[in-house]
Amino acid sequence: MMTGTKGNTTYYRLYIDGQWMDSASGRLTEVLNPANEEVIGYVSDADLEDVQKALLSSEKAQRSWKLLPAVERARYLVKLVHRIQEEREHFARLLVLEQGKTYREALGEVDDTMAYFMYAAESATRLKGDVLPANRQGEMLMIQKVPYGVTVGLCAWNYPLALIGRKLGPALVTGNTMIIKPHELTPIASAELFRLIDEVGFPPGVANLVTGTGVEVGGALVSSPITKLVTVTGSVRAGQAIYKAASDNITALSLELGGKAPFVVLEDADVDQAVEAAVGARFANCGQVCICNEMVLVHESIADAFTEKLLERVKSIKLGDPFDESVTMGPKANGRDLEKIDVIVQETVRQGATLAAGGKRPTGDGFQKGYWYEPTVLTNVTPDMAAAREEIFGPVLPIVRIGSFEEAVSIINASELGLSAYLYTNDYRKLMQAIQVLEVGTVFLNQGMSGCMQGHHSGHKLSGIGGEDGEYGIEGYLQKRTVYLNYA
Incomplete structure (x- = not known):
């Protein structure tokens, strides 16, 4: 069974080798609702013995899984998508409870999860290698593409379900097996997804789930010689630690880490469109998106008009019960990050910025407990201030005035981070220049956050x-x- 009982406590178990099992330690980790800090469930806290079981199970399963035709592997993913669709609302409710996003946003995450799995399944017929001209008569030269073997997916808490779809689907369709380790803050939707994986009938060991703390469980998964590839969504600091841990075995890595996405608005931009996009790209999921708008760089000639309209738009953001359809922003996912955000805001104000909106926890009914923070706007910010330098990952938007496109590029490229950037302008020369000169992985030109x-x-x-x-x-x-x- 997916759940076990300890006294009066029901908890989610580990899923290893096609079986639900208790952790070897017997320890449990509680999961809190970020809206009110109430315990919504418990999960098994895996230890090193459980990690080794999962690794050996994945290694054994991969030997036969890789030999299946890709289209057969894809059929399992399609069946899984159909099961998720049948329980779409159930998964959305779980995401609201353990992560805090609004119900509308949670439905979107479930839909994205299905889309990731379906895209992976559809890719089964597009996996290809190469046949190249050889140097001798009677010789053929081919490039074959083969799976790595046992892979590990370490998932962040901001999109606990979608990130599994993003990692597990591609891993399995290409013939790898994968061990999923969800973040300890948000493991329940992951466990429920593995219930469907079990029901669909994936071969034992093809997909394993271990829950627990990142330091012990994640570290053991990354450093094992059985692991051949690790894919991570997390912070820069976590990524650096994983990079070092994987180095002894030269384990392949895919790291999606922190970002400090600038939102550039030049003097000829459509201000109304830019305001709407800037607000949407900052406050979606309470600002907890890696490619979120982390700071506005607005041309000084339109800064006053832009800021006035943006502040008016921010006032329309409604905090409250994430299940309430009229609510547009829920709580932060955890208290530790909430404290960090407040420190950044207060430090930036001490450095000379103006607190134009928010900057504190809301009060009143519904906000006595939970990790709430008002939508916050800081003006008169300069590039050297805390809110302009540090990744905020929350509902705080600093506004920096710039004098030119070139100044914006200089600020952006001076950052150690390079995940994404936004640019609003009607000058197509600037748009084309941005594509060439911005040192980031994704550029949004005259549009808000999307994918x-x-x-x-x-x-x-x-x-x-x-x-x-x-x-x-x-x-x-x-x-x-x-x-x-x-063949001669």
């Missing part, structure tokens, strides 16, 4: 290596083998 499954999501500089999504994301789970065939 396509067939695109590619990757970071430059400290924001990561490798990447996910689309044809290139699928290929990231394959390594090349060169074959010389003599």
Whole structure:
């Protein structure tokens, strides 16, 4: 069974080798609702013995899984999508409870999860190698693409379900097996997804789930010689630690790490469109999106008009019960990050910025407990201030005035991070220049935050290596083998 009982406590178990099992330690980790800090469930806290079981199970399963035709592997994913669709609302409710996003946003995440799995399934008929001209008569030269073997997916808490779809689908369709380790803050939707994986009938060991703390469980998964590829969504600091842990075994890595996406608005931009996009790209999911608008760089000639309209738009954001359809922003997912955000805001104000909106926790009914923070706007910010330098990952938007496009480029490229950037302008020369000069993985030109499954999501500089999504994301789970065939 997926759940076990300890006294009066019901908890989610580990899923290893096609079986639900208790952790070897017997320890449990509680999961809190970020809206009110109430316990919504418990999960098994895996230890090193459980990790080794999962690794050996994945290693054994991969030997036969890789031999299945890709279209057969894809059929399992399609069946899984159909089951998720049948329980779409159930998964959305789980996401609201454990992560705090609004119900509307949660439904969108469930839909994205299905889309990731379906794209991976559809890619089964597009996996290809190469046949190249050889140097001798009677010789054939081929490049074959083969799976890595046992892979590990370490998932962040901001999109606990979609990130599994983003990683697990491509890994499995290409013939790898995968061990999923969800973040300890948000493991329940993951466990429920593995209930469907079990019901669909994936071969034992093809997909395993271990829950627990990142330091012990994640570290053991990354450093094992059985693990051949690790894909991570997380912070820069976590990525650096994983990079070092993987180095002894030269384990392949795909790291999607922190970002500090600037939102540039030049003097000829459509201000109304830019305001709407800037607000949407900052406050979606309470600002907890890696490619979120982290700061506005607005031309000084339109800064007053832009700021006035943006502040008016921010006032319309409604905090409250994420299940309430009229609510447009829920709580932060955890208290530790909430404290960090408040420190950044207060430090930026001490440095000379103006607190134009928010800057504190809301009060009144519904906000006595939970990780709430008002939509916040800081003006008169300069590039050297805390809110302009540090990744906020929350509902805080600093506004920096710039004098030119070139100044914006200089600020952006001076950052150690390079995940994404936004630019609003009607000067197509500037748009084309931005494509060439901005040192980031994704550029949004005259549009807000979005994404396509067939695109590619990757970071430059400290924001990561490798990447996910689309044809290139699928290929990231394959390594090349060169074959010389003599038929003379």
